[in-house]
Amino acid sequence: MKVIFAGTPEFAAVALQSLHEAGFEIPLVLTQPDRPAGRGMQLQPSAVKQYAVSKGIEVLQPLSLRMDSKDPQRAEEATAAHQRLLSTPYDVMVVAAYGLILPRSTLDIKPCLNIHGSLLPRWRGAAPIHRAIEAGDAETGITIMEMEEGLDTGPMLLIEKVAIEDSDTTGSLHDKLAALGGKMIVEALRKYEHHQLEAVVQPEAGVSYASKISKEEAALDFSQPAQDIGRKIRAFNPFPGAHGTVNGVVVKLWGAELVDASGPAGKVLSADAQHGIVVACGSGALRLTSLQKPGGKRLPAAEFIKGFPLEGLAFA
Numbered sequence: 001m002k003v004i005f006a007g008t009p010e011f012a013a014v015a016l017q018s019l020h021e022a023g024f025e026i027p028l029v030l031t032q033p034d035r036p037a038g039r040g041m042q043l044q045p046s047a048v049k050q051y052a053v054s055k056g057i058e059v060l061q062p063l064s065l066r067m068d069s070k071d072p073q074r075a076e077e078a079t080a081a082h083q084r085l086l087s088t089p090y091d092v093m094v095v096a097a098y099g100l101i102l103p104r105s106t107l108d109i110k111p112c113l114n115i116h117g118s119l120l121p122r123w124r125g126a127a128p129i130h131r132a133i134e135a136g137d138a139e140t141g142i143t144i145m146e147m148e149e150g151l152d153t154g155p156m157l158l159i160e161k162v163a164i165e166d167s168d169t170t171g172s173l174h175d176k177l178a179a180l181g182g183k184m185i186v187e188a189l190r191k192y193e194h195h196q197l198e199a200v201v202q203p204e205a206g207v208s209y210a211s212k213i214s215k216e217e218a219a220l221d222f223s224q225p226a227q228d229i230g231r232k233i234r235a236f237n238p239f240p241g242a243h244g245t246v247n248g249v250v251v252k253l254w255g256a257e258l259v260d261a262s263g264p265a266g267k268v269l270s271a272d273a274q275h276g277i278v279v280a281c282g283s284g285a286l287r288l289t290s291l292q293k294p295g296g297k298r299l300p301a302a303e304f305i306k307g308f309p310l311e312g313l314a315f316a
Contacts, residue, residue: 001193002090004110005048006030011178012096013047015115018182019094024189026057028088030081032099033061060084066103085109092192094185095147104149112147113188115181117174119143119159121202123210124152129177130170131210134235136227139163140173142181144188146199151209155199158188169237215240220253222266222315226284230256233286241292244315251308251315254298255290264314271310277301279315 002025005016012031020026029052037044045053052059062081064074082105095102096115106112118128120143125131132140144158162176191197218240220229229242233256236242241252246268263269263280270278277288291304305311 001025001092001189002027003189004028004030004085004088004090004093005052005096006093006098006100006102007048007096008032008046008099009097010047011117011174011181012098012115013051014178015094015096015182015185016048016051018186019189020051020055020057022186024186026052027090028084029057029059030098030100031059031061033063062100065100065106067105068103082106092189094189096181096185102147107147107149113157113185113192114145114147114152114154115185116143116145116152117177117181118210119161120145120152120156121204121207123208125210126212128210129173130213130235131208133164133168133170133173134231136231137164140177142177142184144184153202155201157197157199158184158191160184169234171238213240218242220244220315222279223282226258226281226286229281230258230286246310246313246315249293249308252292252298253288253290254292256286256288259285259287261285266315268310268313268315271305271313273302277305277310 003019005019005026007016008031029048031046031048034043034045036042049059060081062077064078065081067075067078067082069075069078086109090110092110093112095112102112118132119141123131139161141159141161143156145156146154148154160180162180164173188197218236220232220242222244233242233253237254243250243252259278261269261278261280262285265280265282267280269280269285279286279288289301290298291301292298293308
């Protein structure tokens with residue numbers, strides 16, 4: 001079976017590696033253009049491109065797949081990409097976190113299967129892992145689905161659940177789901193070859209949307225309940241990093257746990273080696289376990305307070 005793969009970040013690279021190691025022929029990979037990254041803002045290839053190049057797989061990086069784009073360059077690149085797809089023999093396209101919209105013209109060439117990081121129809125959209133943690137969901141998973149023009153609305157082919165642990169961050173849950181997605185897409189394609197997949201229409205009940213994460217959301221409001229703030233800290237780890245402002249300094253918070261304490265919202269109730277850094281919230285309190293000041297490294301709480309005393313201060 002010949003598979004064209006479309007994806008961009010590490011989540012997708014894991015799936016591409018799984019397909020390659022399972023022996024599927026991959027004549028072409030689509031990924032987003034190289035982007036500036038790092039302190040030097042040098043152009044960096046996506047994780048998918050890096051893997052594809054290392055295996056000698058041809059890579060195409062159009063700015064868009066919409067041939068009707070009003071931007072002449074995007075329309076030109078989309079037209080060239082469309083012609084490349086038409087001239088490439090393949091049986092199915094696999095898509096994982098590609099980041100570009102697949103127009104009808106692309107979807108009509110061959111079947112397109114998507115690896116989506118949620119239990120559809122919950123958390124359609126761009127940030128399903130973040131939103132599942134932020135909302136306090138007990139479980140999430142991977143859905144392999146057929147793609148159509150709607151946003152993650154297509155029929156479901158395979159579903160597998162994963163429990164969300166109290167200690168899970170978006171980073172740790174991402175890695176679990178990426179590995180599961182790689183395993184499941186191999187299983188799905190093998191069943192697809194033998195016509196063993198049953199498409200199930202998504203139910204209308206239970207639809208929710210995982211909007212893209214903005215940096216503005218990472219500013220914590222300590223008047224909210226401790227449980228909600230703790231979920232945000234885990235959901236925004238590693239990106240964009242939840243933060244609070246204390247004594248005029250923006251401090252990133254990478255880890256926290258619920259404790260039985262109370263006080264004025266934002267007040268640092270303790271900041272010592274014995275009790276740790278405990279901050280009161282709108283209801284309940286959090287013990288902060290990992291913090292980072294501007295220009296510094298992530299530090300355990302005991303190390304952080306050696307260079308940044310917090311006793312008696314408050315988070316705004």
